[in-house]
Amino acid sequence: MTWGALIGLGLAAYALKAVGPLLAGHRPVRPGAAQVLELVAPALLAGLIMVQTFGGDHRIVLDARAPALGVAALLVWRRAPFLVVVLCAAATAALLRSLG
Amino acid sequence: MLAVAAGLSVAQACAMSLLVFTGASQFAVVGVLGAGGAVAAALAPALLLAARNALYGLALVPVLRGRLPVRAAQAQLIIDESTAMARAQDDPELARRAFLATGLSVFVCWNVGTLAGAALGGALGDPRSLGLDAMFPAAFLALLAPQLGRPGARTAAIWGAAIALALVPVARIGVPVLAAVVGVLPATVELRRRARRAAP
Numbered sequence: 001m002t003w004g005a006l007i008g009l010g011l012a013a014y015a016l017k018a019v020g021p022l023l024a025g026h027r028p029v030r031p032g033a034a035q036v037l038e039l040v041a042p043a044l045l046a047g048l049i050m051v052q053t054f055g056g057d058h059r060i061v062l063d064a065r066a067p068a069l070g071v072a073a074l075l076v077w078r079r080a081p082f083l084v085v086v087l088c089a090a091a092t093a094a095l096l097r098s099l100g
Numbered sequence: 101m102l103a104v105a106a107g108l109s110v111a112q113a114c115a116m117s118l119l120v121f122t123g124a125s126q127f128a129v130v131g132v133l134g135a136g137g138a139v140a141a142a143l144a145p146a147l148l149l150a151a152r153n154a155l156y157g158l159a160l161v162p163v164l165r166g167r168l169p170v171r172a173a174q175a176q177l178i179i180d181e182s183t184a185m186a187r188a189q190d191d192p193e194l195a196r197r198a199f200l201a202t203g204l205s206v207f208v209c210w211n212v213g214t215l216a217g218a219a220l221g222g223a224l225g226d227p228r229s230l231g232l233d234a235m236f237p238a239a240f241l242a243l244l245a246p247q248l249g250r251p252g253a254r255t256a257a258i259w260g261a262a263i264a265l266a267l268v269p270v271a272r273i274g275v276p277v278l279a280a281v282v283g284v285l286p287a288t289v290e291l292r293r294r295a296r297r298a299a300p
Contacts, residue, residue, distance in 0.1 A: 001112060009119075009120055010115070010116070013147075016150050016153050017153045019157050019158065020175075021161065021174060021175045022171060022175065034159075039250075039252050039256040042244060042254075043283035045243055047264030047276060047277045049244065049261065050276075051276050052236040055273075065234045072238035082242050086238045086239050089237070090230060090231035095231075
């Protein structure tokens with residue numbers, strides 16, 4: 001990753017955040033539009049979960065990442081803290097790989 | 101730690117946490133790069149994930165008062181957590197304090213954590229044998245779960261997951277994730293239908 005791309009992403013991310021507070025006083029977003037835009041993150045995150053768990057080189061792979069995701073799901077459901085969820089998932093995958 | 105495993109330098113990982121400061125976007129960049137995706141393929145989903153901060157910013161306009169430089173600095177602290185804490189308060193002054201306290205503490209922890217992780221990540225061995233690749237889906241799941249309560253979010257997530265998975269064997273790396281955005285469409289249709297049913 002180049003520094004240019006990194007700084008570009010930083011500037012873009014900041015610009016998005018700053019739209020509201022810096023250009024304040026404009027009319028608010030229509031509630032309908034806001035509701036639709038709020039759906040972008042769940043759709044993308046779900047897509048990322050699938051690709052990062054089952055994605056391989058142009059094929060679907062079932063390996064230690066899948067049971068690790070299961071452990072993560074259980075912990076998220078039990079409302080475990082973020083770090084606990086992430087570290088337990090890593091430990092699950094590492095353990096399964098060291099066994100098999 | 102994950103960033104270094106994906107080929108970023110320690111300085112780049114830290115700069116990203118300071119400059120971008122949006123967890124989901126950062127994980128998205130590193131996840132796609134780590135899977136062998138091109139930089140452009142990594143940046144697109146990151147930007148789409150960062151777009152919700154613009155909505156948060158607009159929602160926080162009544163809370164984030166002050167002179168221009170103050171507002172400009174506060175804007176960087178707009179993230180899921182600080183927005184949620186501010187929205188939980190009815191009084192604007194309390195909301196502002198909640199926003200600042202949450203935003204600043206997450207900012208400090210996030211950046212210290214990145215530095216520690218990046219330094220450690222460089223010293224570690226094979227990221228796969230340590231299960232580091234399994235950290236990404238777990239992190240995304242932890243970020244996704246609190247959002248599923250919003251109307252239509254479950255539908256968007258299910259469709260996004262299905263679309264991405266279906267495209268993995270055929271599309272280039274990064275494309276399946278981007279295509280998951282299409283999951284917003286069936287969710288929008290569902291919202292419309294619900295709104296129509298609710299209307300007399």
